Amino acid sequence: MEINCPDVLLDSLENGHMVVDENFIVSYWNRWLSINTQIHKDEIIGKSLEEFYPEINYRVLQRKIKTALSIGTPTFYDANSSKKFIPINRNKVTTSSLKLMQQQVTISPYIVSQNRVMVSIYDISELFEAKLLIKKEMRTINKLNEKLEADREIIDKNIMVIKTSSTGIIKDVSTFFCDYFEMEKEHLVGENISIFKVADISNIIYRELVQTVQNKKSWNGELKYKTLSGQEKWFQTRVLPIFNAHGELHEFSAVCHDITNEKLLAQLYITDSLTKLYNRAHFDETINLLVKHKRKTDIDFVLAIVDIDHFKSINDTYGHQVGDEALIAIAKTLKNSIREDDLLARWGGEEFVIMLKNVTLEEAKNIIEKVRVNIEQSVINNNIKVTASFGLTRYIFGEDAKEIFKRVDDALYKAKNSGRNRVVVK
Amino acid sequence: MNLEFNEDQIDALREFMNVSIGAATASMANLLDAFGTMHIPKIEICNSDELADKIEASIDSNSMYFVIKQLFTGKFGGECMFVISQESALNLGNYLYNAKNSSYDDISDAVLELTNILTSTIISRLTQELDTQVQFFVPSLQFLDSTSVVSDDDVAEYSKIIIISTVLDFEDKQIKGNIYVLTKDKAIESLKILIDKKIEEIYG
Numbered sequence: 001m002e003i004n005c006p007d008v009l010l011d012s013l014e015n016g017h018m019v020v021d022e023n024f025i026v027s028y029w030n031r032w033l034s035i036n037t038q039i040h041k042d043e044i045i046g047k048s049l050e051e052f053y054p055e056i057n058y059r060v061l062q063r064k065i066k067t068a069l070s071i072g073t074p075t076f077y078d079a080n081s082s083k084k085f086i087p088i089n090r091n092k093v094t095t096s097s098l099k100l101m102q103q104q105v106t107i108s109p110y111i112v113s114q115n116r117v118m119v120s121i122y123d124i125s126e127l128f129e130a131k132l133l134i135k136k137e138m139r140t141i142n143k144l145n146e147k148l149e150a151d152r153e154i155i156d157k158n159i160m161v162i163k164t165s166s167t168g169i170i171k172d173v174s175t176f177f178c179d180y181f182e183m184e185k186e187h188l189v190g191e192n193i194s195i196f197k198v199a200d201i202s203n204i205i206y207r208e209l210v211q212t213v214q215n216k217k218s219w220n221g222e223l224k225y226k227t228l229s230g231q232e233k234w235f236q237t238r239v240l241p242i243f244n245a246h247g248e249l250h251e252f253s254a255v256c257h258d259i260t261n262e263k264l265l266a267q268l269y270i271t272d273s274l275t276k277l278y279n280r281a282h283f284d285e286t287i288n289l290l291v292k293h294k295r296k297t298d299i300d301f302v303l304a305i306v307d308i309d310h311f312k313s314i315n316d317t318y319g320h321q322v323g324d325e326a327l328i329a330i331a332k333t334l335k336n337s338i339r340e341d342d343l344l345a346r347w348g349g350e351e352f353v354i355m356l357k358n359v360t361l362e363e364a365k366n367i368i369e370k371v372r373v374n375i376e377q378s379v380i381n382n383n384i385k386v387t388a389s390f391g392l393t394r395y396i397f398g399e400d401a402k403e404i405f406k407r408v409d410d411a412l413y414k415a416k417n418s419g420r421n422r423v424v425v426k
Numbered sequence: 427m428n429l430e431f432n433e434d435q436i437d438a439l440r441e442f443m444n445v446s447i448g449a450a451t452a453s454m455a456n457l458l459d460a461f462g463t464m465h466i467p468k469i470e471i472c473n474s475d476e477l478a479d480k481i482e483a484s485i486d487s488n489s490m491y492f493v494i495k496q497l498f499t500g501k502f503g504g505e506c507m508f509v510i511s512q513e514s515a516l517n518l519g520n521y522l523y524n525a526k527n528s529s530y531d532d533i534s535d536a537v538l539e540l541t542n543i544l545t546s547t548i549i550s551r552l553t554q555e556l557d558t559q560v561q562f563f564v565p566s567l568q569f570l571d572s573t574s575v576v577s578d579d580d581v582a583e584y585s586k587i588i589i590i591s592t593v594l595d596f597e598d599k600q601i602k603g604n605i606y607v608l609t610k611d612k613a614i615e616s617l618k619i620l621i622d623k624k625i626e627e628i629y630g
Contacts, residue, residue, distance in 0.1 A: 060523070064539065067457050073546040073562055078534045080567065104564060 016121035022065050024049040036088045065117050068107045077105040102128035160256040166249045168193045182228045216241045234263040272346040275331035283345035287401050302364035302394045304354040305408045309387045309420040311350035326380045337371040361394045368423050387421035429586040429614045435621045443467040446551035453547040462596040470589045478576040487572045494541040494567050500560035502617050504609030506545035514601045556620040
């Protein structure tokens with residue numbers, strides 16, 4: 001059934017609708033407008049809008065009316081404008097961002113022959129408030145972004161960071177990283193991270209690193225690297241797995257910190273400055289720790305003490321400089337005669353100590369006998385021949401460091417007193 | 427879906443656009459007392475990912491722009507876009523609001539009003555020529571730099587876009603703006619059908 005009562009229809013709409021002509025005379029004012037403006041239709045119909053709303057720019061309104069009538073299409077006011085077509089108070093209590101209703105005003109041709117248009121007012125306050133809120137949030141986000149960008153810049157210039165894909169392909173590196181490693185970013189990106197693996201670092205460390213990150217856990221440890229100019233560097237490195245929103249491994253991020261100086265200092269602290277072997281303090285600390293913790297694998301060792309025979313006469317005959325050269329040469333011979341895992345240190349003066357790990361006393365005796373022969377056969381400074389005496393003993397479970405040292409000293413004493421250049425086991 | 431236009435269709439569309447632009451010039455003279463010229467429209471069909479570059483190339487990269495976008499729907503639907511530099515917009519605001527230094531709100535409303543007249547006339551006249559009707563939607567106004575007029579992400583879902591563009595020039599008032607009529611995929615097909623129907627009517 002066709003509806004023939006437009007007044008009722010327009011009254012039922014939740015928007016404001018008025019009909020005006022090009023002289024702004026109101027010929028229709030719907031219920032929504034009556035309620036929201038507190039101007040009843042009987043008050044305004046037949047009168048000019050100017051009487052009620054003198055602040056409207058009527059020159060512009062007239063132009064818009066003319067446009068709508070002339071082209072036959074609606075014309076619009078800017079919905080974001082801070083100027084309101086007609087001020088309507090907004091009674092929302094829970095927010096105060098909009099005191100007046102934000103309006104979308106459309107002027108549509110109505111009865112063109114009578115130069116009448118329909119002015120429709122839509123309440124877009126909620127939408128506008130949301131826009132304002134987004135704008136406000138965007139300002140906050142932009143500020144945070146600026147801060148983040150500044151922080152990123154600081155990180156980029158001052159911290160070594162490298163990012164790789166989950167398969168180890170380098171995705172990004174910080175400027176500081178590139179500068180430090182003397183490499184170009186464009187040469188690094190796309191390469192596999194394994195280019196940083198150096199041959200002389202323990203495979204155990206790499207295996208541990210790879211296994212840890214493959215298990216999606218973070219890894220923390222020390223890594224060594226040689227720069228392009230040949231400098232050896234140590235890094236404290238933290239590798240973090242980064243996950244995507246679904247919890248899948250997305251990439252790795254590694255932060256490196258140069259600990260080369262700390263490493264050098266630590267090395268200096270435990271090294272004998274003349275022979276470059278470990279010093280007594282380090283040997284003492286190690287043996288004390290071993291006997292304290294009593295771990296079965298650690299306390300299976302044989303201790304040897306070495307004393308150069310008649311060393312005083314080398315100093316007296318050739319001078320202290322040659323004496324020092326002799327100590328350096330003997331240290332080298334000792335080091336080359338034992339296994340990498342054994343611990344060798346300068347005990348003081350012309351004495352050295354050796355901890356032979358995981359060997360029987362018989363095996364140890366054979367090793368030390370070879371050491372003795374190597375020293376005997378070596379020629380120092382082209383013409384100096386030396387020999388050494390050796391005391392040897394096995395660590396007995398439960399004893400302390402003093403006890404084993406007492407026993408090995410006794411063995412050495414016996415070797416000295418029984419003609420020197422020999423190995424005595426106790 | 428064949429989205430290419432043949433020569434006859436292009437000729438016809440260019441002719442309809444000439445008529446529409448003529449009508450828009452007349453509307454402006456009548457409604458705004460502004461006597462401007464509009465260039466012969468350029469019709470291009472491009473891939474959607476080329477749109478941003480094409481628009482960026484047709485405007486000065488150093489200016490900020492008021493960008494008004496208005497949708498229209500019907501058998502032939504699309505989007506009308508008017509791009510006007512900040513400087514031209516200020517001159518327009520001053521002219522339409524009879525002020526020396528118009529407020530931002532006045533400038534926005536003036537730009538909107540000019541767009542209204544231009545797009546309504548051009549599209550109404552074009553669709554009138556094509557014997558169809560369109561419905562206009564509320565226009566949106568943004569203030570953007572030249573690279574942000576069209577975002578690549580926004581148009582990525584379309585395949586082909588028709589760009590009908592012209593330049594509006596009020597030399598005496600130092601107001602210049604670019605108008606683009608954009609339509610895509612299915613609407614291009616509808617437009618081709620409407621043009622073919624019209625050609626058939628005219629030439630039998």
